[in-house]
Amino acid sequence: KAKIISMVNHKGGVGKTTSTINLGKALAISGFKVLLVDFDSQGNTSQCFGVYTPDEQVIDAILDNKELPIIEIAENFYLSPSNIKMAYRETDLVNSIGNEKRLRNKLNEISDKFDFILIDCPPALNIFTTNALVASDMCIVPLQPEAYAFYGVENLFNRIYEIRQHVNNTLNVKGILFTMVSNTLVHKQMIDFVKEQYKHIPVFNVSIERATIIQQSQVAQKDLLTYAPKSAPAMQYMELAKEFITI
Amino acid sequence: KAKIISMVNHKGGVGKTTSTINLGKALAISGFKVLLVDFDSQGNTSQCFGVYTPDEQVIDAILDNKELPIIEIAENFYLSPSNIKMAYRETDLVNSIGNEKRLRNKLNEISDKFDFILIDCPPALNIFTTNALVASDMCIVPLQPEAYAFYGVENLFNRIYEIRQHVNNTLNVKGILFTMVSNTLVHKQMIDFVKEQYKHIPVFNVSIERATIIQQSQVAQKDLLTYAPKSAPAMQYMELAKEFITI
Ligand SMILES: Nc1ncnc2c1ncn2[C@@H]1O[C@H](COP(=O)(O)OP(=O)(O)OP(=O)(O)O)[C@@H](O)[C@H]1O
Numbered sequence A, B: 001k002a003k004i005i006s007m008v009n010h011k012g013g014v015g016k017t018t019s020t021i022n023l024g025k026a027l028a029i030s031g032f033k034v035l036l037v038d039f040d041s042q043g044n045t046s047q048c049f050g051v052y053t054p055d056e057q058v059i060d061a062i063l064d065n066k067e068l069p070i071i072e073i074a075e076n077f078y079l080s081p082s083n084i085k086m087a088y089r090e091t092d093l094v095n096s097i098g099n100e101k102r103l104r105n106k107l108n109e110i111s112d113k114f115d116f117i118l119i120d121c122p123p124a125l126n127i128f129t130t131n132a133l134v135a136s137d138m139c140i141v142p143l144q145p146e147a148y149a150f151y152g153v154e155n156l157f158n159r160i161y162e163i164r165q166h167v168n169n170t171l172n173v174k175g176i177l178f179t180m181v182s183n184t185l186v187h188k189q190m191i192d193f194v195k196e197q198y199k200h201i202p203v204f205n206v207s208i209e210r211a212t213i214i215q216q217s218q219v220a221q222k223d224l225l226t227y228a229p230k231s232a233p234a235m236q237y238m239e240l241a242k243e244f245i246t247i
């Protein structure tokens, strides 16, 4: 049975998609069978692999009782795609029976085929993020060490506790992952401050540095580990995969 | 009667909040009376001015028929705050009568008191962003010159055309504002690519460069023009205000 992980933070632009793709790829390279679930109507995870207008997408499978669409993107590496159409069906999901458990029930159908399932979440505390957290064994919180990203974390942890209390008592925070870290005093201070404020939440030892090579890989529509395997951030994502499996 | 402007892009982390605050401040310094409407449940605009748990907030005013809460934050500069509570009332708004026009009707009540009203939108194409666009005379699209930010722009413009066609025929795109621009080839290429792809959409001459001073100002809970008025990005926001008024 697969371990299901949500990459979650309602603050926008903190590296959720980038981390879902590259942690996923790092796990696939290490020999695990990995499914990426794009659960954001922006569809950035799908676009990274050239999928813009999928015939079937995740929202159709969970609302119309169809099979989850699964596309092979590389060896040991699979994608269940989404695009903007998902945003148009948000109200259908909100009003559906068992609305919070729809994704969980759908992933249960295919969970024995994978070792890890990573869910890329949208920048919102809405029905989609709730579905992802209800479906997950654990979550990773990508966090830019900046003021605005810090303010929202309290609300995010409150939401996670609520879900654990009422719907999914196995859900835990696997760790905070600092992303886009540059060598500035502001970033150092924020990292120390977060570690101080949230002593009870694990923080991954490895952080991902800010690096232009990541943006170049996205323009080239490749994951970073394929585009520049020896680059510092690629090695950091490999490091993250090792740390993730062992802790 | 105030000119109402939405700062909109459902891609997360592209500088919507930073631009709302600093363009707003630049207009206030130029002598205009400016209201910032924080219409994002993350409440980052409110937090920048030290407002975390407002007694009354925008969502209460539009759902419970109360007066819009308005706090003076500096000379000529006012804020209508929000926080996470707004996310809990999203479904109420979706199911309310006249759900798309609620913010527009509320802003009409106080529009004669201001020259400009700037609305900070959440990173989503949801009922909140629709409310903001229905209420607006124009919108500004902050855009990071990166692949993921570019993919979503097409969907955003489609949504704007839909709103213009069915609900608010005066809404126009005032311009694309490039934010967090660094001096890399990727950024130059993306900027040229966007200008080429969207010839019919105006692009502001000024871009906002990536600068650590912005993050420092946010940790210090000050807008940039107060924190570092002579810094390059502060001058760029002043430049933006000039360009915004004249075009
Ligand atoms: N380590 C990094 N160094 C430099 N740029 C990065 C890094 N990680 C991500 N980025 C860039 O930052 C932007 C935001 O990253 P990403 O889209 O992964 O965040 P997100 O949290 O998924 O955003 P959203 O909230 O919109 O879903 C992207 O343009 C991406 O290319």
Ligand SMILES: Nc1ncnc2c1ncn2[C@@H]1O[C@H](COP(=O)(O)OP(=O)(O)OP(=O)(O)O)[C@@H](O)[C@H]1O
Pocket (backbone or CB within 6 Å): A010, A011, A012, A013, A123, A144, A146, A147, A148, A149, B011, B012, B013, B014, B015, B016, B017, B018, B019, B040, B042, B044, B121, B122, B123, B179, B180, B181, B208, B209, B210, B211, B212, B214, B215, B218, B233
């Ligand atoms: N020109 C800049 N240079 C450096 N950092 C910047 C700049 N503009 C914004 N930032 C930082 O980038 C992050 C994202 O900016 P901001 O929060 O304004 O974006 P947003 O679009 O409002 O995000 P969200 O989608 O979550 O609402 C913030 O941490 C901010 O400090």
Ligand SMILES: [Mg+2]
Pocket (backbone or CB within 6 Å): A016, A017, A018, A040, A044, A120, A121
């Ligand atoms: Mg994303």
Ligand SMILES: [Mg+2]
Pocket (backbone or CB within 6 Å): B016, B017, B018, B040, B042, B044, B120, B121
């Ligand atoms: Mg914002």
